[in-house]
Amino acid sequence: MGSSIQEQSGDDVAQRLLDSAATLAYDPATEVDWDTPLDKDFHGASPEWSTLYGTAYWREMSEAQRRELTRQEAASVASTGIWFEMILQQMVLRDIYAKDPTGAEFQWALTEVAEECRHSIMFARGAKKLGAPAYRPHRVAVELGRAFKTVAFGEAAYAAILVAEEVLDVMQRDWMRDERVVPFVRTINNIHVVEESRHMKFARDQTRKRLAGAGEARRQINALVIAIASYVIVTSMVNKRVYAEAGLDVERAVTEAKANEHHKSMMRSSCSGLMEFLASARLLTKPALVFYKRAHLI
Ligand SMILES: [Fe+2]
Numbered sequence: 073m074g075s076s077i078q079e080q081s082g083d084d085v086a087q088r089l090l091d092s093a094a095t096l097a098y099d100p101a102t103e104v105d106w107d108t109p110l111d112k113d114f115h116g117a118s119p120e121w122s123t124l125y126g127t128a129y130w131r132e133m134s135e136a137q138r139r140e141l142t143r144q145e146a147a148s149v150a151s152t153g154i155w156f157e158m159i160l161q162q163m164v165l166r167d168i169y170a171k172d173p174t175g176a177e178f179q180w181a182l183t184e185v186a187e188e189c190r191h192s193i194m195f196a197r198g199a200k201k202l203g204a205p206a207y208r209p210h211r212v213a214v215e216l217g218r219a220f221k222t223v224a225f226g227e228a229a230y231a232a233i234l235v236a237e238e239v240l241d242v243m244q245r246d247w248m249r250d251e252r253v254v255p256f257v258r259t260i261n262n263i264h265v266v267e268e269s270r271h272m273k274f275a276r277d278q279t280r281k282r283l284a285g286a287g288e289a290r291r292q293i294n295a296l297v298i299a300i301a302s303y304v305i306v307t308s309m310v311n312k313r314v315y316a317e318a319g320l321d322v323e324r325a326v327t328e329a330k331a332n333e334h335h336k337s338m339m340r341s342s343c344s345g346l347m348e349f350l351a352s353a354r355l356l357t358k359p360a361l362v363f364y365k366r367a368h369l370i
């Protein structure tokens with residue numbers, strides 16, 4: 073009885089998301105202005121989100137250099153977005169393998185994969201238009217991601233998906249409204265924010281549902297797995313190569329970015345809602361907190 077009520081409520085969520093996708097969805101191939109050449113008078117991201125904003129190095133940089141840096145940073149974040157959308161799509165497909173195809177959850181999951189597939193193509197075209205090279209995460213992160221997408225299941229998979237989506241979301245909400253940001257990037261961010269709000273609802277619902285059936289040991293282990301995954305995701309967001317692409321001294325830029333209290337506080341304040349959710353799901357265990365603190369999410 074209890075489980076059938078739960079399935080019912082899960083299906084309700086999935087049905088609402090399917091209805092939402094039927095009403096509001098975008099085709100980035102036609103919605104985004106791909107043709108207008110890149111106008112270098114614009115930023116790629118809100119400067120306040122730059123990893124160097126507020127540092128001594130930032131004050132020394134010319135406006136043109138700052139704009140080049142935020143364009144490279146935006147391209148790097150988009151490339152990291154592609155990386156975890158690849159992970160996410162494979163986890164979701166594994167999760168629904170051989171499940172009831174007549175159910176709303178199954179159909180919603182495939183709709184989400186279709187949206188992610190369009191997002192990844194959109195991010196790829198966007199990064200290219202920003203004049204960025206192929207930013208890929210560090211080798212260790214790539215291999216950890218490969219393992220994670222192969223074995224993660226249940227709340228570990230969906231909570232990690234949620235963290236990645238929320239961290240991207242908070243930045244993109246600022247960038248899509250910012251008139252200093254190049255218009256085609258604002259469109260990309262707008263599309264992503266609208267469609268991801270559905271994904272985050274699903275990930276929250278799935279995380280709660282899967283945890284409801286999990287024992288204490290499993291919750292403890294997965295809380296730590298999710299925290300480590302979050303740490304890898306957040307620390308992979310901006311590739312070191314962006315500094316070289318912006319004509320900066322990489323060593324100095326990395327040192328100042330690592331010590332940048334402004335950026336850390338932006339991350340912490342924007343992730344407070346996410347942390348509240350993780351706390352309510354009892355996923356902020358002591359060992360997990362070590363990683364969230366190190367990633368400056370809390
Ligand atoms: Fe996405």
Ligand SMILES: [Fe+2]
Binds near residue numbers: 188271
């Ligand atoms: Fe998503």
